[in-house]
Amino acid sequence: MDLKLATIDLGLIAPEIIIAAVAMLILLLGNVVRRRTILAYFGLFGLVAALLTALPRWGNPASGFYGMVQADNFAIFFKIIFIIAAGLTILMARRYLISHEIESPEFYALLLFSAVGMMVMAATSDLVVIFLGLEIMSVPLYVMAAFARHDVSSNEAGIKYFIMGAFASGILIYGIALVYGATGTTDLRRILADWGFFEMHSQLFLYSGAILVLIGFGFKVAAVPFHMWVPDVYQGAPTPVTAFFSVAPKAAGFAALLRIFTYGFADMSQLWAILWILAVLTMTVGNILAIFQDNIKRMLAYSSIAHAGYILVALTAGGDGAVSSAAYYLLAYTFFNLGAFAVITLIDTRNSSTAQIDEMQGLSGRHPFLAAVLALFMFALAGFPPTAGFMGKFYIFSEAIKNGYIGLAIIGVMNSFVSVYYYLRVVVVSFFARPNKEFEAVSYTPAIFIVLVITAAGTLILGILPGYWLSLARAGIFQFL
Amino acid sequence: MTATEFAIISSIKVVVVVLAVLTGCAYATWLERKLVGHFQHRIGPNLAGPFGLLQPIADAIKLIFKEDIVPDNAERVTYALAPILMFIPAMLNFAVVPFGDTVTLFGHKIDMVVSDLNIGILFVFAVTSLGVYGIVLAGWSSGSKYSLLGGIRSSAQMISYEVAYGLSIMGVLVIAQTFSLNELVAQQASVWHWFIFRQPVGFVIYVICAIAETNRSPFDLPEAESELVAGYHTEYSSMRFAMFYIGEYANMISVSCVATTLFLGGWQGPFLPPVVWFVIKVIFFMSVYIWIRATLPRLRYDQLMYLGWKVLFPLALLNVMVTSLIVLL
Amino acid sequence: MELIIFYLAAVVAVGGGLMMIMQRNPVASVLYLIVTLVAIAVMFVQLNAVFVGALLIIVYAGAILVLFLFVIMLLNLRGEKFAEKRTRLDRPTRIILAVAFILELLAMFKQVAFPGRMDELMVQASPDFGGARPVAELLYTKYLFPFELTSILLLVAIVGAVVMARRDEKDKKRGI
Numbered sequence: 001m002d003l004k005l006a007t008i009d010l011g012l013i014a015p016e017i018i019i020a021a022v023a024m025l026i027l028l029l030g031n032v033v034r035r036r037t038i039l040a041y042f043g044l045f046g047l048v049a050a051l052l053t054a055l056p057r058w059g060n061p062a063s064g065f066y067g068m069v070q071a072d073n074f075a076i077f078f079k080i081i082f083i084i085a086a087g088l089t090i091l092m093a094r095r096y097l098i099s100h101e102i103e104s105p106e107f108y109a110l111l112l113f114s115a116v117g118m119m120v121m122a123a124t125s126d127l128v129v130i131f132l133g134l135e136i137m138s139v140p141l142y143v144m145a146a147f148a149r150h151d152v153s154s155n156e157a158g159i160k161y162f163i164m165g166a167f168a169s170g171i172l173i174y175g176i177a178l179v180y181g182a183t184g185t186t187d188l189r190r191i192l193a194d195w196g197f198f199e200m201h202s203q204l205f206l207y208s209g210a211i212l213v214l215i216g217f218g219f220k221v222a223a224v225p226f227h228m229w230v231p232d233v234y235q236g237a238p239t240p241v242t243a244f245f246s247v248a249p250k251a252a253g254f255a256a257l258l259r260i261f262t263y264g265f266a267d268m269s270q271l272w273a274i275l276w277i278l279a280v281l282t283m284t285v286g287n288i289l290a291i292f293q294d295n296i297k298r299m300l301a302y303s304s305i306a307h308a309g310y311i312l313v314a315l316t317a318g319g320d321g322a323v324s325s326a327a328y329y330l331l332a333y334t335f336f337n338l339g340a341f342a343v344i345t346l347i348d349t350r351n352s353s354t355a356q357i358d359e360m361q362g363l364s365g366r367h368p369f370l371a372a373v374l375a376l377f378m379f380a381l382a383g384f385p386p387t388a389g390f391m392g393k394f395y396i397f398s399e400a401i402k403n404g405y406i407g408l409a410i411i412g413v414m415n416s417f418v419s420v421y422y423y424l425r426v427v428v429v430s431f432f433a434r435p436n437k438e439f440e441a442v443s444y445t446p447a448i449f450i451v452l453v454i455t456a457a458g459t460l461i462l463g464i465l466p467g468y469w470l471s472l473a474r475a476g477i478f479q480f481l
Numbered sequence: 482m483t484a485t486e487f488a489i490i491s492s493i494k495v496v497v498v499v500l501a502v503l504t505g506c507a508y509a510t511w512l513e514r515k516l517v518g519h520f521q522h523r524i525g526p527n528l529a530g531p532f533g534l535l536q537p538i539a540d541a542i543k544l545i546f547k548e549d550i551v552p553d554n555a556e557r558v559t560y561a562l563a564p565i566l567m568f569i570p571a572m573l574n575f576a577v578v579p580f581g582d583t584v585t586l587f588g589h590k591i592d593m594v595v596s597d598l599n600i601g602i603l604f605v606f607a608v609t610s611l612g613v614y615g616i617v618l619a620g621w622s623s624g625s626k627y628s629l630l631g632g633i634r635s636s637a638q639m640i641s642y643e644v645a646y647g648l649s650i651m652g653v654l655v656i657a658q659t660f661s662l663n664e665l666v667a668q669q670a671s672v673w674h675w676f677i678f679r680q681p682v683g684f685v686i687y688v689i690c691a692i693a694e695t696n697r698s699p700f701d702l703p704e705a706e707s708e709l710v711a712g713y714h715t716e717y718s719s720m721r722f723a724m725f726y727i728g729e730y731a732n733m734i735s736v737s738c739v740a741t742t743l744f745l746g747g748w749q750g751p752f753l754p755p756v757v758w759f760v761i762k763v764i765f766f767m768s769v770y771i772w773i774r775a776t777l778p779r780l781r782y783d784q785l786m787y788l789g790w791k792v793l794f795p796l797a798l799l800n801v802m803v804t805s806l807i808v809l810l
Numbered sequence: 811m812e813l814i815i816f817y818l819a820a821v822v823a824v825g826g827g828l829m830m831i832m833q834r835n836p837v838a839s840v841l842y843l844i845v846t847l848v849a850i851a852v853m854f855v856q857l858n859a860v861f862v863g864a865l866l867i868i869v870y871a872g873a874i875l876v877l878f879l880f881v882i883m884l885l886n887l888r889g890e891k892f893a894e895k896r897t898r899l900d901r902p903t904r905i906i907l908a909v910a911f912i913l914e915l916l917a918m919f920k921q922v923a924f925p926g927r928m929d930e931l932m933v934q935a936s937p938d939f940g941g942a943r944p945v946a947e948l949l950y951t952k953y954l955f956p957f958e959l960t961s962i963l964l965l966v967a968i969v970g971a972v973v974m975a976r977r978d979e980k981d982k983k984r985g986i
Contacts, residue, residue, distance in 0.1 A: 006951040013955075020962060027969065065955040106973045113966045120959060132959040136966055143970035158974075204917050559837060600942075603864035607851075610872025614844070617876065621837060621883050629883065636880045640873060647868075660861075660942065 009064030012057075012071040015050035015079055016119050022046025023112035030105030040094050043108040047087045047115070054079045067187055068126050075123035077327055077473060078255045081334050082122070085248040086115040088454065091447040092342045093240035099349045100238065102148050110140035111244065118252035125264070127176045127186040127213075130256050134172070134220065137252055138165050141245065145237040157236030164219060164229040172216025178209030188264030195267040210265050214257075214274065221253035221308045224281040231293075234301035239348045239355070242297060243341030246304045251330045254311055258326060262318050275316040276408060283309030283415040291422050296344055296357050299422060300337070303381060306419060307333055313412050314396045317403040324473040325395035331469070332388035332462045336380035339455030343374045346442050357426055362435030367442065373456050375427045380459045382423040383416045388462035395470065494595045498575050506730040507537035512764075513771045520775040547719040554624035555716065563622060564717065564724035567615025571731035573608045577601040578738045579663050581748045581755035594663065601662035602654065605739055606647060609694065612732065613639045616696070619725070620713035631712030634702050634782070639694060641789040646690035648797035652683040652804040653743050666747030677744040682800045684744045686793055688769075691736040693789070695729065698774040702782060737766035816856055823849035836882045840875055847871045859940020 010017065023046070026039050033039060054076050061072035090108060097103035117136030124130055142165060146158020176186065182205035183191050183198045191198065198206055218226040234242045265271065286306030293299035314326035347353055347360075347370075364371035380389035393416060400409040462469055511526065511533065518525025526533030551560060579594040598604050613636055620632015653676045654660065657668050669675050677684045693700040704712030714725045741747060741762040750758030780788070826846035833839045847870050854863030949957050 006954045008954070024965075066952045068953075068955040104973070106969060109969065110966070110973070113962070113969075116962065126956075128953075128956050129959065132956055132963060136959065136963050139963065139966050139970055143973055146974065149974070202918075204914070208914055208918070556835075556837070559841075562841075598860075600860045600864055603861065603868070607864050607867040607872065610868050610876075611844075613872070613876050614841075614879075617879050617883070618837070618841075621879070633880065633883055636876050636883070640876055640880075643873065 007064075007066075009062070009069070012062055012064040012069050013123075014053040015083075016116050016123075018050045018053060019046050019112050019119070020116045022049075023109040023116070026105050026109045026112070030109075033105075036103055036105065037094070039105050040090055040108055043090050043112055044087055046112065047083050047090075051080065051083045054083070067189070068124060068129050070123055070125050072123075074255075074259070074323075074327070075119075077331075078122035078251060079119050081251045081331055082115050082118045082248055085244060085251070085334050085338060086111055088338050088342070088451050089240055089244040089248075092243065092338075092345050092451045093238075094447060095445045096238065096240050096345050096349050100148060100151075102238065107144065107147060110144055114138075114140040114144070114244075115248070118248055118255075121252045122255035122259075125188040125259060127179065127188065127260075130260070131169075131173055131176060133252075134256070135169065137249060138169070138220075141165075141241075141249060144241045145233055145245070147241060148238050151236075153236035154238060155236075157233045160229050160236075161233045168216050168219030168226070171212050171219075175209045175212025175214075175216055178205055178212065180209075182206035182209060188260060191264050192266065195265075199267075207268070210261075210268060210271075211274070213260060214278075217253050217257050217260075218278065221250050221257065221311075222282075222305050223278050223308055223312060224285040224305065227282070227285070227305050230305055231298050231301045234304070235295060235297045235355075239297065239341065239345045242301075243338055243345060246300065246341065247334045247337050250304065250308060251334065254308075254315070254326060254330060257315060258323050261315060262323055266318070272316055272318065272405075275312060276405070279309050279312035279316050279408060280411055281309075282306070282312055283412060287415045287418045290419065293422070294357055295355055296360070296426065297355050299357065299426075300340060300344075303419065303423070304337065306415065307337075307381075309415070310393060310396055310412060313400050313405070313408055316408060317396075317400045317405055319399070319403055321402065321474070322396070322399040324470065325392070325399045328462075328466075328470050328473045329392035329396055331473070332380075332392045332459070335455045335458030335462065336377045336387065336389055339373065339452065339459060340377040340381065342448060342451045342455060343370055343377065346370065346444070346448050350440060350442060352440065357429055358433075360426060360430040361433045362437075362439035363430035365435070366439040370442075370452075371430045373452050374430060376456055376459060378423040378427050380463070382420045386460070386463045388459045388466070391463050391466040391470075395466075490591060491595065494591075495576075498580075498595055499572065502572065502575055502731055502734060503727065505734050506727045507541065509730045509734060509767060510540070510726075511537050512767060513774075516768065516771045517775045520772070541723070544719060544723045549719040549721065550716070552624050552716050556622040556624070559618050559622035561721075563615050563619035564721045564728070565615075566618060567612065567728040568724045568731070570608045570612040570615070571728040571735060574605055574731075574735035575738070577604050577662055578735070578742060579666055579747060580759050592663075597661065597663050600660040602650065602660050602665070602739075602743075605662075605735075609732075609735075610643060612728075615725075615728065616713050619717065623713070623716040625716050627709045627715045628713050631704055631709050631715070634709075635696060635713060638696070638700065638702060638785060638789075641786060642690045642693040642700075642793070645686055645789060645793040645797045646694055648794070648801055649683045649686035649690055650743055651797075651801045652680045655801065655804050655808050656680070662742050662747075666742055666749060669746040669749060672746065675744065675746045680744065680800075680804070682796065683804075684740075686797050686800070687740060687744070689788075689793060691740065692770070692773065693785075695732045695736060697733065697770060699777040699779050700785060701779060702785060733767065733770060734763065737763045737770070740766055812856060816853065819849045819852040819856070822846075823853070837879065840878050840882065843878075844871050844875055847875075854940065857940060861942045861945055862940045 022043060026043060029039060029042075057071050058073060058076050061070070063070050089111060093107070093111075094103070097107060114137050117133045117138070117140075120133030121130055121137060122133075124133065142158055142162040145161045146155050148154035179191070180186050182202040183194070185191060215226065219229075222230045234245065237245065261268075261271065261275070283306055286302050286304075286309055290299050290302035290306060293302060311326050311329055314322040314329070344355065347363075348355055353359065360374075363374070376387065380387035383389045383393045385391075393412070397409040397412050400406075400412070514536070515525040515533070526536040529535035529539045551557065576595045577598050579592070579597070583590055583592050616635045616639075617632045620628045620630070620635070623629070653665070656676070656679060657665050659665060659668075665676075672678075692698075696702075696704065702712075704714070709715070714722060717725060738759075741759060745762050745766075748755035748759040750761075753761075823846050826842045826849060830839045830842035830846065833842065847866060851863040851866045851871075854860070854866060
């Protein structure tokens with residue numbers, strides 16, 4: 001029998017394989033190993049191993065599996081973001097899950113599977129694989145949002161996220177189908193190569209497809225007007241899950257968006273106009289609605305929408321510099337947003353917690369360290385120097401100006417000013433508000449302490465010494481294969 | 482062969498096959514009652530005609546003259562549709578089964594198969610998989626709890642067993658490298674090449690799953706009379722009931738035909754004409770069916786699911802893997 | 811003859827799709843979806859892609875839609891439960907969206923699908939291109955990576971469903 005055997009380049013997807021294998025092992029061992037701690041740390045071990053296999057490929061990009069896998073620096077940069085986000089989430093989640101009686105081995109397995117999906121999304125230039133990665137990322141997230149099964153709001157979050165996510169996937173796959181109809185291929189490299197030809201013959205096909213793809217990802221990264229699900233889902237889901245939500249899927253969605261719209265569809269005319277509107281709406285609506293929130297998880301939900309808007313500015317600007325500034329910003333955002341959520345998770349570990357902003361009263365008196373890092377993260381979110389938030393915004397807006405989008409940059413800066421109000425409100429409440437009652441003490445675990453230290457250090461290092469990291473982002477990223 | 486000739490010959494074939502299958506169904510009921518009677522030390526039907534041979538005809542006449550009842554809270558359209566949906570897929574299966582070798586009749590070469598599709602076996606599986614709708618919809622539309630329970634049970638059962646059912650023949654397909662039933666028969670020219678000897682595990686799994694797919698004892702939970710009166714067709718009467726009845730027997734005959742074709746060498750055999758061999762093998766298989774029914778007690782629902790998912794499915798998968806490995810080496 | 815069958819199948823497919831979304835009764839919707847799938851399978855067979863057509867029926871019509879029916883039956887959904895709550899904005903929005911969509915489709919008809927690649931695709935397409943062997947070859951070479959990803963996706967979905975449906979200590983305490 002003549003068999004055509006596939007060429008298999010396992011080395012290129014080693015990080016994904018390791019994480020998926022560890023996730024499956026956790027599922028298997030979940031019934032045998034009684035001590036859940038071992039499973040959680042096994043998951044961490046898998047992430048570290050994946051990181052170690054991903055790093056050596058930096059600088060020598062390669063393509064494999066018939067062009068379905070692109071192990072370029074862009075992919076590795078994002079893989080690092082996902083691994084950091086997943087690892088920190090595991091560290092901060094354990095105590096919370098135990099105190100809410102919802103811990104089970106499947107949580108860690110699902111988290112890891114979700115990370116695999118993200119990594120696949122970032123490391124390909126084929127629309128089919130991007131879609132599959134997106135689904136592998138999303139399905140565990142739906143379940144994790146509803147992981148507190150006895151809590152009504154968690155269930156609501158799960159259902160809402162599931163329905164909106166399924167809807168978004170439908171739009172996305174329809175868009176991909178139209179693009180395929182227009183071009184006869186799902187490979188972004190081939191689309192880019194013959195763009196002019198396709199545009200001449202089937203412009204409408206192609207543009208409808210591209211816009212539907214944009215809408216589909218718009219849901220995933222929570223761009224306005226596709227953001228309606230965000231506040232309820234962020235508020236209802238278990239807090240560590242929200243932390244993961246606010247960072248990793250957003251980074252994955254932007255990885256795919258950057259790959260598609262600054263690379264594959266880079267020559268699409270008038271694309272910037274659509275992105276421009278999207279960016280302005282997302283920043284403005286997110287920031288203004290965040291002002292009115294009293295629940296801190298909800299406030300951070302709107303803040304995450306606003307941050308998606310800042311990154312959309314980079315997407316609008318386009319070009320190498322803008323892409324690396326977006327990647328840099330996503331890395332920085334991973335640190336300070338996860339950090340902020342780590343603080344909230346710690347406070348939320350007490351079952352009495354309501355996650356209202358007013359609950360922070362008296363935090364500085366009881367837990368000065370916690371209040372200090374919270375303030376640091378809030379400053380970073382608002383974009384104060386010398387934090388990473390400032391440098392990130394600075395790079396994005398300067399890239400926008402460099403590419404001639406001065407109006408967009410001005411709107412962005414004004415938005416940052418608006419956001420200062422609600423971020424500082426948290427700081428003011430936790431430091432200066434006179435408490436009605438004593439702040440109920442929380443107990444640190446070593447794990448969450450490590451998370452706080454890492455995220456705070458990351459926020460500061462990326463802010464104070466941005467040059468090295470930015471040069472990494474810049475040097476590496478622009479070798480799309 | 483001109484187009485007109487083709488049309489005429491095909492039409493004749495269709496009519497002959499349909500009539501043969503309907504007669505076969507009728508006499509399958511007779512066979513079942515006779516055999517079960519003897520298994521239980523009774524005589525079985527013996528009044529209508531010699532050996533009770535006219536009994537099926539008497540039954541048919543009785544059913545035709547019964548009142549056609551539609552329950553008040555039935556969904557009328559679906560209720561009427563369900564027996565048809567059960568009956569048609571059952572009959573469609575016979576379109577691709579080769580009953581015998583090519584014969585020359587009045588100067589025409591005639592294949593003893595209605596349509597020799599090159600994906601014959603896939604066609605069989607596609608059509609079989611549609612058969613479940615008749616049962617499910619009958620159960621749902623009757624507006625009766627017994628019917629609904631029967632329908633739910635059967636849909637769960639048929640889906641569960643369809644997986645192993647499909648996998649059980651994969652071994653044969655991997656060896657034969659074809660989907661065409663005619664070619665499968667051709668590859669079993671001598672007895673030692675019958676796939677029952679080359680694929681014993683696949684054969685056993687096939688038989689078990691086939692019984693489950695046709696909702697026969699010991700897997701007849703959808704119509705377990707001790708719990709569900711008559712299951713999904715509790716509310717049906719007269720000719721609509723008869724259609725379910727015929728459909729069920731047609732399904733039995735069709736899986737017997739497929740089993741014969743896949744595992745028992747099809748119409749191949751010495752001395753006797755091919756069609757006769759084919760009929761003998763099918764009757765043998767039907768007898769096994771009835772024998773099992775008379776011997777084994779009904780499974781419990783959880784046992785049924787356990788057997789399907791945790792025994793047959795992994796076994797079938799293993800069988801496919803081992804077979805493929807051997808073929809590959 | 812072939813053209814007649816094609817148009818027949820096309821009309822049935824589109825009609826079935828329309829009827830599917832216009833039914834109040836979920837069971838009828840499922841039935842119309844089956845009709846649509848069978849019609850599409852007919853088109854695949856006409857394109858010589860018999861294998862794909864058969865798979866469409868076996869997998870979708872034969873398994874997935876049965877599960878749909880199964881769920882509908884378990885929940886015992888009947889049409890009347892779907893009485894809609896409409897707001898005043900609903901109807902105009904729907905009409906605008908529908909008109910926009912139809913216009914988009916009409917405009918697309920005038921354009922070429924697969925520009926410049928039609929010939930290439932036709933050459934690639936051997937008479938057997940929808941048969942088992944070519945499909946398998948593509949699946950295990952060019953599309954190997956997506957194919958394996960799909961299996962991970964299914965695994966994840968199963969795990970998720972089990973996690974959601976599993977009974978735990980709390981449920982047992984409440985006696986569920």
